[in-house]
Amino acid sequence: MARADGGASVEVATNLVASHGTVPLRDSKRTSHNGAQLSVTAEAFATFLHAVRTGMLGTE
Known part of the structure; x- marks a missing residue:
């Protein structure tokens, strides 16, 4: 989920879901x-x- 403009971004390792059950x-x-x-x-x-x-999280 990286952004090209240098804004806030988060990396998500979805490849571990099946083996570890965590993200x-x-x-x-x-x-x-x-x-x-x-x-x-x-x-x-x-x-x-x-x-x-x-x-559901709202905008405020």
Whole structure:
């Protein structure tokens, strides 16, 4: 989900869902091991995506 204009972006490692059941996420601008990283369950990530796609998170 990187942006060409240098804006905020997040990398999503969906290749680990089947083997680990988690979705690792990180700030793509911080490529060192000190960068912010987060892993969520596949179910939680699917719920989050659904909320984004349907506007359930609002704009405020």
